[in-house]
Amino acid sequence: MHVSDxxxxxxxxxxxxxxxxxxxxxxxxxSGQHRSPHKGYSVEFKEHRPYVQGDEIRSIDWKVFxxxxxxxxxxxxxxxxxxxxxxxxxxxSMSYRGKRSETTKHGYAIxxxxxxxxxxxxxxxxxxxATFDSELREFLPARSRLSHLRAIYTTLLRRPxxxxxxxxxxxxxxxxxxxxxxxxxxxxxxxxxxxxLLRALTHxxxxxxxxxxFQVLDPDEVDFPFDGRLRxxxxxxxxxxxxxxxxxxxxxxxxxxxxxxxxLRLGCGQSRIDQVVMxxxxxxxxxxxxxxATRRKLL
Numbered sequence: 185m186h187v188s189d190x191x192x193x194x195x196x197x198x199x200x201x202x203x204x205x206x207x208x209x210x211x212x213x214x215s216g217q218h219r220s221p222h223k224g225y226s227v228e229f230k231e232h233r234p235y236v237q238g239d240e241i242r243s244i245d246w247k248v249f250x251x252x253x254x255x256x257x258x259x260x261x262x263x264x265x266x267x268x269x270x271x272x273x274x275x276x277s278m279s280y281r282g283k284r285s286e287t288t289k290h291g292y293a294i295x296x297x298x299x300x301x302x303x304x305x306x307x308x309x310x311x312x313x314a315t316f317d318s319e320l321r322e323f324l325p326a327r328s329r330l331s332h333l334r335a336i337y338t339t340l341l342r343r344p345x346x347x348x349x350x351x352x353x354x355x356x357x358x359x360x361x362x363x364x365x366x367x368x369x370x371x372x373x374x375x376x377x378x379x380x381l382l383r384a385l386t387h388x389x390x391x392x393x394x395x396x397x398f399q400v401l402d403p404d405e406v407d408f409p410f411d412g413r414l415r416x417x418x419x420x421x422x423x424x425x426x427x428x429x430x431x432x433x434x435x436x437x438x439x440x441x442x443x444x445x446x447x448l449r450l451g452c453g454q455s456r457i458d459q460v461v462m463x464x465x466x467x468x469x470x471x472x473x474x475x476x477a478t479r480r481k482l483l
Contacts, residue, residue: 190298190337198469199303202476232256236324236335266309267326267364270297272340273372275317275349276420282404285464289400290345292464293371296398299472300369301336305329310366313339316354317347323361348420351376355384365392374399378444382451395457399448403463408437 232245235255243257278290287295301311305328312326313336324339351372362368368388374381374397385395404410410430418424445461452459458479462471 190295190340191302195295195299195469196302198467198473199299199476202303202473203307203480204300204303204476232258233325236339239335240329240331266304266307267366268300268304268309268311269326269358269362269366269368270300270311270313270336271355271358271368271370271372272297272313272315273317273349273351273370274315274321274343274345274347276346276418277349277373277375278400279345279419280402280405281464282402284403287464288345289373289402289464292462292468293398293400294340295468296400296462296472297340297369297371298337299468301333303472305333311336314358315339315343316349316351316358317345318350318354320354320357323358326366349376352380352384355388359387359391362393367394367396369396369398371398371400373401373405374448378447378451382448382455385452385457386455389455389457395455397448397452397457397459399459399461401461401463403465405441406463408434408441410434 232248233256235244235257239257245256245258248254248256272293274290278293279288281288281291285292297313301313304311308328310326310328311332313322313324314320315322321343322339324335327335351370351374355370370385385397388395408430412430413427414430415425415427449459451457460471460475462468
């Protein structure tokens with residue numbers, strides 16, 4: 185997949201004019217509306233960080249380059265309305281694609297992340313991105329410049345789905361890097377123990393972050409359409425597979441799936457976390473537009 189494939193012109197037209205407001209008061213942001221117009225950047229120096237693709241050349245500290253022969257960016261405290269972090273699951277289970285979908289769950293997730301980034305940077309809000317499986321693989325701090333979009337898209341595409349997942353542990357490590365209250369958006373199939381996952385997300389809520397959970401599922405995982413003798417292959421552990429009769433396990437699977445979803449729904453409700461279930465046979469822009477329209481009415 186190429187950068188240009190992440191967000192088509194039709195997708196941009198579909199979400200143009202939509203808005204994603206924070207429900208709670210976070211730093212620089214007020215419930216349902218911007219407290220003030222975008223102010224740009226303050227003159228207070230914050231830190232140096234390594235250069236990544238998409239950074240502006242004018243931000244390079246050439247004195248540091250001359251001393252160390254390494255390229256570093258000068259960071260300043262950014263006066264943006266909101267800082268959001270997109271947390272994208274790139275574990276093996278996200279590589280599943282059924283016959284009714286045009287893309288894998290991971291392909292769908294990064295397209296959704298690209299659309300959200302485009303939307304929020306268009307609002308002059310800062311957006312960062314993190315990708316993970318069993319470890320935090322990529323972390324790009326939030327920026328609100330339009331040029332930052334390409335760096336976000338490149339980061340999303342850099343790592344294909346694969347490996348095991350440890351969502352709760354990764355979220356715990358990520359929490360140490362997010363010092364300012366903001367909006368966290370987790371995009372995952374949420375195939376983890378609901379109690380452990382919810383405990384990690386609730387930790388962010390206690391730290392006054394707002395949390396959105398976009399659960400990306402393939403239609404096959406929702407209605408289990410299989411028949412006959414099947415071989416199921418473990419997408420997260422190499423060599424793991426099992427031959428089963430679909431009819432024999434259908435009821436047990438559907439019961440377990442419903443219980444899993446209900447535990448997620450109740451836990452998110454108790455912690456005031458929006459849970460948005462999206463299936464990969466639904467256009468990304470349509471699903472996002474429907475959710476944002478519903479959210480705006482509730483606000």
